[in-house]
Amino acid sequence: MKYISTRSNEKEYSFGEVFLKGLADDGGLYVPKLLKKYSSAELLKLKNLNYNELSTEIISQFSGDFISKEELSSIIKKSYSTFREKEVVKISNIGELKLLELFHGPTLAFKDVAMQFIGNLYEYYLKKNDKKINIVVATSGDTGAAAIDAIKGKANLNIFVLHPNNRISSVQRKIMTTVEESNVFNIAIDGNFDDCQNIVKQMFSDLVFSKSINMSGVNSINWARIIAQAVYYFYSYFKLGKETISFSVPTGNFGDVFAGYLAKKMGLPIDKLIVATNENDILHRAISKGDYVSKEVKETLSPSMDIQLASNFERLIYYVNNSDSEKTAEIMKKVKQNSYQIEKNNLDIIQKDFLSESCNEQETLDIIKKNYEENNIILDPHTAVGVGAAKKLSFNDCVVLSTAHPCKFPDATKNAINKHEKLPNELQHVLDKKENFQVLKNNTEDVKNFVKLLILSK
Numbered sequence: 001m002k003y004i005s006t007r008s009n010e011k012e013y014s015f016g017e018v019f020l021k022g023l024a025d026d027g028g029l030y031v032p033k034l035l036k037k038y039s040s041a042e043l044l045k046l047k048n049l050n051y052n053e054l055s056t057e058i059i060s061q062f063s064g065d066f067i068s069k070e071e072l073s074s075i076i077k078k079s080y081s082t083f084r085e086k087e088v089v090k091i092s093n094i095g096e097l098k099l100l101e102l103f104h105g106p107t108l109a110f111k112d113v114a115m116q117f118i119g120n121l122y123e124y125y126l127k128k129n130d131k132k133i134n135i136v137v138a139t140s141g142d143t144g145a146a147a148i149d150a151i152k153g154k155a156n157l158n159i160f161v162l163h164p165n166n167r168i169s170s171v172q173r174k175i176m177t178t179v180e181e182s183n184v185f186n187i188a189i190d191g192n193f194d195d196c197q198n199i200v201k202q203m204f205s206d207l208v209f210s211k212s213i214n215m216s217g218v219n220s221i222n223w224a225r226i227i228a229q230a231v232y233y234f235y236s237y238f239k240l241g242k243e244t245i246s247f248s249v250p251t252g253n254f255g256d257v258f259a260g261y262l263a264k265k266m267g268l269p270i271d272k273l274i275v276a277t278n279e280n281d282i283l284h285r286a287i288s289k290g291d292y293v294s295k296e297v298k299e300t301l302s303p304s305m306d307i308q309l310a311s312n313f314e315r316l317i318y319y320v321n322n323s324d325s326e327k328t329a330e331i332m333k334k335v336k337q338n339s340y341q342i343e344k345n346n347l348d349i350i351q352k353d354f355l356s357e358s359c360n361e362q363e364t365l366d367i368i369k370k371n372y373e374e375n376n377i378i379l380d381p382h383t384a385v386g387v388g389a390a391k392k393l394s395f396n397d398c399v400v401l402s403t404a405h406p407c408k409f410p411d412a413t414k415n416a417i418n419k420h421e422k423l424p425n426e427l428q429h430v431l432d433k434k435e436n437f438q439v440l441k442n443n444t445e446d447v448k449n450f451v452k453l454l455i456l457s458k
């Protein structure tokens with residue numbers, strides 16, 4: 001399996017390069033040169049696989065000769081043995097809708113599904129190659145926790161996580177900052193998530209710096225994450241056994257919902273993908289009327305979706321433009337100038353696969369309240385946005401991706417129903433353990449110096 005960049009198809013990359021580097025040198029995102037498309041007869045053969053077998057089947061379509069199928073299978077087994085559900089994910093009912101519960105991993109959000117796999121993939125790579133890697137990642141709360149859990153204690157790996165100081169929930173923070181392993185470093189930046197992400201981008205693009213520390217990234221543009229997430233779309237389809245299926249996906253960086261689009265491109269009979277946003281609604285404006293212009297980021301009850309420019313949207317732009325990398329590069333220039341309006345013909349193409357809606361803060365609280373009263377289910381605020389979007393579009397027969405455990409956002413649920421769900425037993429200890437993190441100014445040089453010093457002192 002060969003990969004190219006969304007912005008230039010001249011150079012080819014292997015899965016290993018794609019996985020370790022995340023972003024192509026030309027600033028584009030990696031996409032496979034060719035996609036496997038399953039026929040209905042082939043899909044039928046996958047129907048009865050369990051979650052781990054299905055993961056192995058789907059992911060091996062992309063991993064090429066980086067890893068044998070046997071070794072891949074054993075990595076996947078190991079990765080998902082950390083989940084509280086044997087089948088990794090679980091489908092439940094919420095009124096007429098279905099919930100796809102993706103939060104049964106060690107840090108209570110869907111990001112564990114991809115990250116546990118990635119952590120073990122790094123370990124596999126480093127065992128074969130005599131290298132040391134430093135992972136640097138920005139987080140709006142959940143990515144960092146999932147990455148830390150996946151990397152902690154692994155040999156030849158350090159992880160540095162930048163979160164926006166005081167802008168994530170205290171449970172989110174504690175899950176990250178109470179980890180004791182000596183290869184984990186938490187940094188709180190005086191700024192917002194975009195500031196954190198900018199610092200990481202600048203660290204990457206300083207090639208002298210990033211090469212000197214062998215820097216690697218695990219943010220949501222990483223292709224290995226996308227393919228691990230595509231698996232649960234297949235799994236839901238087989239589990240529900242209907243002819244077609246639609247999903248409502250609480251969306252921030254367009255990673256999770258892009259995984260659904262990928263599944264559709266691989267032949268899974270998905271009807272519609274609903275892009276559900278909070279008040280940071282650029283993707284809703286883009287998909288409903290072509291307006292892809294970002295505004296100031298607002299802090300909301302669903303902080304993991306408080307994002308303006310959604311990095312993975314570039315992959316959709318690439319596919320909608322018939323895999324034309326020159327065109328994609330041109331469009332990305334417009335995006336950079338914050339002046340991109342999606343062309344009418346492209347918008348028509350996008351709307352064949354996608355619908356969108358946005359829920360404001362009050363609506364999010366109302367949905368949490370209504371579902372608690374009617375169905376006795378506590379939704380986390382991100383999932384509530386997904387449920388709200390499906391309802392607003394009168395899509396009753398659809399699967400809502402439930403992206404976080406409600407106990408991770410106690411303030412939101414307290415606000416809505418004056419109640420909050422308890423942490424699962426395995427996580428109770430984070431509540432009173434000592435926290436460890438360094439607060440730094442919103443300044444890239446300061447962060448670089450801090451990271452360098454820590455690496456040298458190890």
Ligand SMILES: *Cc1c(COP(=O)(O)O)cnc(C)c1O
Pocket residue numbers: 109110111142143220250251252253254255256257304305382383403404
């Ligand atoms: C990250 C996250 C999202 C958004 O996922 P994207 O892939 O960035 O669109 C939604 N809900 C929760 C709980 C998350 O952690």
